[in-house]
Each structure stands twice: as C-alpha cells, then as structure tokens.
Amino acid sequence: MDAPQRPPRPAPPPPAPRRSNTGDVLQQIMAITDQSLDEAQARKHALNRHRMKPALFSVLCEIKDKAVSSTHGVQDTGPPDAQLLRLENMLLAEGVSRPEKQGGGASAAANEATPGGRPNDSGLEHSDYRARLSQIRQMYHSELEKYEQACREFTMHVTSLLQEQSRIRPVSPTEIERMVGVIHGKFNSIQMQLKQSTCEAVMALRARLLDARHKRQNFSKQATEVLNEYFYSHLSNPYPSEEAKEELARRGGITVSQVSNWFGNKRIRYKKNMRKFQEEATIYRAKAAVDATEVRGPGRRASPPSMSHSSSSGPSPLTGPGDALIRLQMLACLQPTPRGGGLLAQARGGWQEKRMPTASPVGNPGSVTSDASN
DNA sequence: TAGCATGATTTGTT
C-alpha cells in the first residue's frame, strides 16, 4: 500500500525503445512517475491499452500472491473466537447485546437477581441498576455502530483505492480480499476490546448494586417471625420441604433461596449456641401455643408445639423469659444428656444424622403439633 | 467505633 507517492527520481531517463514487449511495458511503468502530470496521464492511458499489459499484470499478481502466501503462511485465523463468544454470551445474558425493547434484558437481569423479591426490596437499587445498565448499553451500541461504520467506510476506501491502483500496478482480487480481511481483523479486535470493557463495566455495576452480599438488608420483622415460628415449631427436624419453603417465602415476602439460607444459618447457629436461643425458642413456642389455642377455640387446650415430644417441655403456660422452664432448658444445655435425654440433645442428634425426609409443610400454628410425632 | 447480629457466599460432603 505504499505505491501512490514516491519521491521524484533524480533524472528522468529517456524512454529507451525496447525489443521485448513486457520489458517495454515494465520500463514505461517504472518511468511513469518521473514524468510530468500530463505526460504521465497520456502514458498511463497508452499503457492501459497496451496489448501485453493484462498478461504482465496477471503474471505479476500471481507472483505476488505466491510470495505473500509463502511469507505469511497460515497465521491468519487466530483463536480469539472462543473469547469473543464468551464476551458475546455474557453481554447477551446481561441484556446488553440486544438494544431494542426497553427494559427487556435489563429488567430480566434485575428480576433474576431477586426472584420474587420483597415488594419494596431494594427496588431503588434495581432501578438504579437498570438505569445505569441502560446507559452502558447505549454507549456500547453507539460505539459499536461507530466502529462498524468506520470499518465499512475504511474498507470501501481501501477497496476502491486498490481497484484504482490495480490499473497502474498489479493488484489481484485476492490481494484486495486479503486486505479487507486484515482491516476486518483490526476492527474486530477493537470491537473485542469494546466488548471486554463493557463486560467489565457491567460486572462492576452488578457487584456494586446487585450483589446482595454487598447490599445485605435484614429481613422484615414479619419474615423473621414467620421463619422463627416454623423453626421452633419444627425444632426436632427443622428442614422445611420445598412446599413449606415456598409458603414461608410467600408469607415472609422473601425468596425461597433466602428461606433456605435462613434455615441453613439458623440450624448452624442454633446448634453452635443453643443456650443463646432458648429465650427465643420459648417465646416462639409460646406464640405457637397461643395461636394453636386460638385456632382450636377456647374450649380445648392446644397441643404443645413441636418440642412437646420431649418430656421436659410439656404444655406449659410459658409466661415469658425467666420462667422455670427456661432455667430447666438452660440447665439442659449446660449438661446435655447423652442421647434422647433432652430436647436439645435430641435436636442435635437428629440433625447430625442424615436428614429426616422433610418436615411438614408450613401451615397454621395448629400444624406444629404434627411435629410432636417426629 | 467496636462488637455482635445476620444474610449471603463458598467449599466440602453425602
């Protein structure tokens, strides 16, 4: 591509008449730049009509092609395809790749972050996220469009230039093709950089605005109540079934996976420090008992909640923290009986073995009595 | 602001 302008040669050699036809043409071509514009134009015109010119150019083109293919070999098709595909997929998944339909991908991404999330759960953050994602998307597409436009224009320029030059120097169609390929390769690598930085921007945005770990919010009182009620009324087997989790999630206004997380944490923490949770346990069991009483009507006494299967926790009035029951339980905590000796020991033993099938589905407090049979 | 509480994530196990 360095053909167009050459420094003028020192002395224009007189056009020497030649015998050989091809040599003649070649000589004239070489000399063409040494002449004045008018002369050159005239000579160019004459050359273009020279009967041997096509043959000469064809041969030269062939030689050039051979030379190029032998020097470059097969190093054109690199393997950045996989990476490009990955970036492409990620942009698609994040809703960046497809520009149209407002909020389509972005809201999908946001929804996916909080499947069935709480009504007012970080809605602001998500709208913020959507807004910023939309900005990124716009920037991405405008840049992409610019690059594509530039690529098209540049390719067109180069092609027409080469076609123009092919009249005065040997330029084969394959050479033009190759050049177009090179241009596309360059622009592709630019596009890849654009995609990469867009991915990074989206990841950073997600980390900042959506990653719940960084945006932890305590559950509402309602959610905590619902979860604790279930936990303490199924203390011997606090493993809610999928249905129960869904019901708890619905009642607490949280997601099923949040319910699972909560139970996972609760089991571990309860087991680690049962003493600490006794007060809480008593309160929730009392609550369950009261609820059960209300459901069954005042005439009959409610069955005690889950832990009633243990002899140590009968249907007590449960007057609140500090009563004798708590003290007994505290004692039980401090001196856990080997096996089946007390509630806590039972709970501990029951959990540590392979899990029980699934606890009863969540229901009204009356159902907690079903746990007693566990 | 330190220390605890708590929701989420990661890692290894069954």
Added chain:
DNA sequence: AACAAATCATGCTA
C-alpha cells in the same frame, strides 16, 4: 441437589 460449616460483608446498637 441439599446440606453443614466456615467465612465474608454489612447492619445495628451500646
């Protein structure tokens, strides 16, 4: 896949 345990990171409170 569900879970236990460890860990992280944030929220809350004295």
